[in-house]
Amino acid sequence: MNGSEQRAGIRHVPLEKLLGGISALELRGNRELAGEVTCVTSDSREVIPGALFVAVRGYCTDGHRFIRSAVERGAGSVICEEIPSGIEDGVLFIKVTDARIALAEAARLYYGNASDQLMIIGVTGTNGKTTTSKLITSMLNARGISCGYIGTNLCTFAEREIPLDRTTPEAHGLHALFRRMVDGGCRAVVMEVSSHALMLKRVHGIRFRAAVFTNLTPEHLDFHETMEAYASAKQLLFDQLTPDGFAVLNRDDPAAPFMAARVLPEKIYCCSLSARQDTSLACGNSFFAEITGASIASSRVALHFPETVVSIEVRLPGSFNVMNMLEAASVGFGLGLDPDEICRALSLVSAVEGRMERVGESCSGGMAFVDYAHTPDALFKVLSTLRDLKDEHSRLIVVFGCGGNRDRSKRPEMGRIASELADEVIITSDNPRDEDPEAILDEIEQGMNRDGRYRRIIDRAEAISVAVSMIGKGDVLLVAGKGHEKYQEISGRKAFFSDREQLLTSMQKSCEGEPEKECER
Numbered sequence: 001m002n003g004s005e006q007r008a009g010i011r012h013v014p015l016e017k018l019l020g021g022i023s024a025l026e027l028r029g030n031r032e033l034a035g036e037v038t039c040v041t042s043d044s045r046e047v048i049p050g051a052l053f054v055a056v057r058g059y060c061t062d063g064h065r066f067i068r069s070a071v072e073r074g075a076g077s078v079i080c081e082e083i084p085s086g087i088e089d090g091v092l093f094i095k096v097t098d099a100r101i102a103l104a105e106a107a108r109l110y111y112g113n114a115s116d117q118l119m120i121i122g123v124t125g126t127n128g129k130t131t132t133s134k135l136i137t138s139m140l141n142a143r144g145i146s147c148g149y150i151g152t153n154l155c156t157f158a159e160r161e162i163p164l165d166r167t168t169p170e171a172h173g174l175h176a177l178f179r180r181m182v183d184g185g186c187r188a189v190v191m192e193v194s195s196h197a198l199m200l201k202r203v204h205g206i207r208f209r210a211a212v213f214t215n216l217t218p219e220h221l222d223f224h225e226t227m228e229a230y231a232s233a234k235q236l237l238f239d240q241l242t243p244d245g246f247a248v249l250n251r252d253d254p255a256a257p258f259m260a261a262r263v264l265p266e267k268i269y270c271c272s273l274s275a276r277q278d279t280s281l282a283c284g285n286s287f288f289a290e291i292t293g294a295s296i297a298s299s300r301v302a303l304h305f306p307e308t309v310v311s312i313e314v315r316l317p318g319s320f321n322v323m324n325m326l327e328a329a330s331v332g333f334g335l336g337l338d339p340d341e342i343c344r345a346l347s348l349v350s351a352v353e354g355r356m357e358r359v360g361e362s363c364s365g366g367m368a369f370v371d372y373a374h375t376p377d378a379l380f381k382v383l384s385t386l387r388d389l390k391d392e393h394s395r396l397i398v399v400f401g402c403g404g405n406r407d408r409s410k411r412p413e414m415g416r417i418a419s420e421l422a423d424e425v426i427i428t429s430d431n432p433r434d435e436d437p438e439a440i441l442d443e444i445e446q447g448m449n450r451d452g453r454y455r456r457i458i459d460r461a462e463a464i465s466v467a468v469s470m471i472g473k474g475d476v477l478l479v480a481g482k483g484h485e486k487y488q489e490i491s492g493r494k495a496f497f498s499d500r501e502q503l504l505t506s507m508q509k510s511c512e513g514e515p516e517k518e519c520e521r
Ligand SMILES: CC(=O)N[C@H]1[C@@H](OP(=O)(O)OP(=O)(O)OC[C@H]2O[C@@H](n3ccc(=O)[nH]c3=O)[C@H](O)[C@@H]2O)O[C@H](CO)[C@@H](O)[C@@H]1O[C@H](C)C(=O)N[C@@H](C)C(=O)N[C@H](CCC(=O)O)C(=O)O
Pocket: 042, 043, 044, 045, 055, 056, 057, 058, 059, 060, 061, 062, 063, 064, 066, 152, 165, 166, 167, 168, 169, 170, 194, 195, 196, 197, 200, 223
């Protein structure tokens, strides 16, 4: 949430009230003058008169450098780890050991402990957070529990949609959203909790009624450096359960026992796609999904709850989506919902934007999907699913790239996976951000089979258009990596771009412009 959104409903909270919850080492300045707080933020650009500015030492810069500017903009109080010299009277400085923790504590109090009035469900894992979170949100809303959602670039509640910059916002943005949700009548919220958020204490102090672990595979190693550190970040979520809280784990993932290490066995709900009972993990409750049929549109599944089995059609393709659904069902069970009701609600969900989303009709009789696979594991899962479920004699075509300013180790891996699983590969730009797009493609190419069939087309729109022209009868085209995104970021500038729209335009052109026979193979 940005400054102007915060201003839309300015709250005035006595500073004294916030001071009660912050572990201060030292206070310097005039406590009376600081008066009422009008906003809590760690970004000097969001400061309004009366704000409490929290100076955070970051990875790119140090928030202490912006204290003067925050004060010039009217900040009445400043939380910092080091009190600067030479800044005028009238400001109260609050020295703390950890400014990120203080930010979370101050924000929680400023927004009137809204987080305590919500049942909060957190979902972490490398892939599947958005899908699983949206399934849980839909299930709870369908059961009459007004439930908000906070996740990849979007917050929704009570018919409202608020765009977000991050998957998990900074603490002050998060608590502001909780307040709005409570005021809007929400009783629950499902939120994606990224490993960055856990490391950077964005969710410090929040208590989760349920915490879900989807899976762990290489990602964000530019930030965490090792898989051990990445896993440890995710594990932190499971220390933040409410006394009646429970953990839902993908038992088929080798990291599940690590996530469960500090959770009491009776609070562990294990989900598996296999009937085999693995004894390496003590589970309070076990859930098993038996896939009885699968097509490119859906899977037929028998969901085994602790005492009942319910048959359900999962209208999202791929066994990984069956696991997402099973985890959502386990959350519902833990919250006391009836298995039949859970399955009825979940079977109504037929699409999650940008996730295995089928787009338009190809005039040649093939089909196209947009998917947000931007990690090696996601690309592997999606391509394997489409490969297994497509017509045996047809081809699988993939268009993808890798984001700039992100984990570079993903690039050759994704190149290898695409060239092993797809019949035709076009590598192109994702969001190059500040990197040279050609250099990103060079790194993807390093993992690819050079004898295989692939093209390199730097312009994503052109890559999609060429891919569409390659679709023949029964062929399947996957455009991967950007899913729901409505922009492409090149050289630090974001311009409108939608894989879905680009596909529709290319398909329409290819159908209109080409003589019938050229659409046939
Ligand atoms: C690694 C990471 O997540 N960094 C985020 C983090 O940076 P940081 O704490 O190191 O802060 P910094 O940029 O060094 O700045 C230090 C402090 O100075 C402040 N500042 C800075 C400039 C200024 O003019 N005034 C000012 O007060 C900043 O607000 C900050 O408090 O806090 C910044 C302020 O909120 C974010 O912009 C920044 O996100 C970067 C840009 C980012 O891209 N993050 C991504 C990777 C991210 O968070 N992704 C996760 C996971 C996605 C997923 O897998 O789903 C997410 O949750 O979205």
